[in-house]
Amino acid sequence: MDFDVIIIGGSYAGLSAALTLGRSTRNVLVIDASEPCNKQTPHSHNFLTHDGDRPADISAAAKAEVLKYPTVKFVEGKAISAKQTEQGFSVDLENSEHFTSRKLLLATGLKDTLPDIKGLAACWAISAIHCPYCHGFEVKNEKVALLMNGEHAFEMSKNIQLLNKDLTILTNGKSELTDVQTEKLRSKSITIVEDEVVEFEHRDGYLENVVFKNGKKLALKAIYVKPEITQHLNFDKQLGFELTDLKIIKVNEQQQTTAKGVYAAGDCTTLFRSLSIITASGTMAAVMINKELISEDF
Template sequence: MDFDVIIIGGSYAGLSAALTLGRSTRNVLVIDAGRPCNRQTPHSHNFLTHDGDKPADIANTARAEVLKYPTVRFLEGKAILARQIDGGFSIGVENAGNFTARKILLATGLKDVLPNIKGLADCWAISAIHCPYCHGYEVRNEKIGLLMNDDHAFEMAKNLHLWNKDLTILTNGKSKLSTEHAEKLRSKSIIIIEDEVVELLHNNGYLEYVVFKNGKKIALKAIYVKPDVEQHCNFNEQLGFELTDLKTIKVDEQQQSTAKGIYAAGDCATLFRSLSIITAAGTMAAVVMNKEMISEDF
């Protein structure tokens, strides 16, 4: 085998795992395509010692730390093929060939699939946000929108009411809220607008107005969005591990997938996308993989 472990994805979970494995003297290849999901995010929050830092700065510092360990190698490229072979796995990288390893860690993140609304992609992760624990403090006490419908809109509005009292739910079409939930929301002075959203007017990603199909618009400081998600790679089809109903890779508490020798950590395996959570998951996966190899070799 070329390596003990191949890590596909060189962001926080992948780097955390690479650090642990490097310190365990394991030969590791980290393959990274260089397009993290938070590449538009100006600042990361709720991550000890890095609160308010730029995500790219955190990743660059982490990468420099990992590269101090001589058994860890980085390869910039896109993994496009994965298959099981005798004793491990073979990973094909676009324009770089094939590499083999005893174990693989998928840290490939998730692809956010946003509603087709003009301006939304430009605002994503800047003023179109998804998590109050990551972004809520910076827009507290402001006029905020929720681009969502049904029970999720109710639960999110209930949570956000701690940070923002001036809330508007944009159902982007006919409301699917129950009568009970709608009445409860209105009792808290939360507005519900059913008009179709056609555009977000913004200044370099910072939201100014939401424009509706009927021509009306409202001023908002930020808007919470619940995007659909997809895996970046179809490795579940190539390697035979399972996905959950939420489209994340199904793992146990030790980050083991449903296929032996294949682990997953980070956004690809959870919708709780906090940096502290996903870096811890990378460490856990690395420890368990290392322990498994020790048992195999002893």
Template sequence: MDFDVIIIGGSYAGLSAALALGRAKRNILIVDAGKPCNRQTPHAHNFLTHDGDAPAKISAAAKAEVLKYPTVKFIDGTVNAANKTAEGFSVMINESLSYSARKLLVATGLKDVFPNIKGFAECWGITVIHCPYCHGYEVSGEKIALLMNGDIAFEMAKNLNHWNKDLTLLTNGKSHLTAEQTEKLKSKSIEIIETEIKEIAHANGKLTNVIFADGTKLNLKAIYAKADVEQHVDFHDQLGFELTEFKTIKVDGQQQTTVKGVYAAGDCTTLMRSLSVITAAGTMAAVMMNKEMISEDF
């Protein structure tokens, strides 16, 4: 067996797990492709001692801390395949390197799938944002919009009204709000625009205005939106663990997937994509994997 644990994904959850496992003197391999979902985001928030730091700065410092432990190794690359074996698990890296491990931790994050709106992807994480707890303070009191529809739009508009009174709901087509929801939003001076969006105009990710299909424009500071998500790699098919209805990996309170010996942590397991939450999940996974190996060897 080459390693005690192979960690697929070396961002916050993976590095957090590696730190705990390195301190437990476990032989660890981290494999990371270097494409975190927040790579466009200029500042991270709600993470103690790092509020306002660039995500890349935080992860670089974390990686340096983790690699001080001699039993932790790091490979820049992609895990192309992961399989269960009689002794544990095997992974193929960069289509040429094969390693084995007793346990696997999947910490690959989620892939954001953007709507077909010009400028959306370029603004994502900068001025097209998803979470008021991550970004709300910086755009509070500004003229903003919410790009959603139906029940989820109503609930999000209700939340955003705490930070922003100048709020417009963009349904990008016919509204799916109920009559009661529509009346409630209007009573809070939240305008609802059903016109389809042609483009999000911007300068290097800094939103200037929304251009609608009829040629009209709306000047805004930011847009809250929800991207669809999917797993980066089909490890659930290869290893046999289950996904939830939200396309995240199904785990229990100890970060164990539905396949024994395979743990998961971070964005790939939750839509609560906060650095503090996913970092804590990585630590929990590490402790539980180490405990399992201690029990197996005792």
């Protein structure tokens, strides 16, 4: 067996787990494809001692801390398959490398797919944002909109109107809000626009105008978006664990999946996508993996 634990995904959740396992003198391999979901974000917020830092600086500092522990190894690359074996797990990389371990931790994050509208991808993570706790304060009191419809638009607008009184909901087609919701939103001076959106005009990712199919434009500082989320790879099929209805990996409070010996942490297991929550889940997974190894060996 090459390692006690293989961690697939070496961003915030994976590194947090590697720190705990490294400090427990476990032989750990971290495999990382270097594609964290926040890589386009200029500044990360709401993470104590790092508020306003560049995400790449936070992860570089984290990696340097973790690699001080001599039993932790880090390889850059993409894991393309993971299998349960009689002794544990075997993992294949795209570059044909192959490793085995007793336990497996998935910290692979989530893939975000944006609505296919011109200019939106360039604005993503800069002025097209997903979370008021991460980026809302920076655009407070500015003119902002939600590119959302129905129940989600209603719930999100409650949150955003705390920071932005000039708020518009772009349903991008027929509104799916109920009459009661529409009346409530209007009573809060929240505008609902059903016109089809064809473009987000921007300068270097900083939003300037939303352009509608009818030719009208709306000047905006930021747009809140809800991307579609999916898992990066079909590890659920390969390893036989369950996803929830929300397409995240089903884990218990100890970050155990429904497959024996397979743990998961970070964004791939939760929609509460925030560095503090994600790093905590990595720590929890590591403690529980270590506990399982101790009880097998003691």
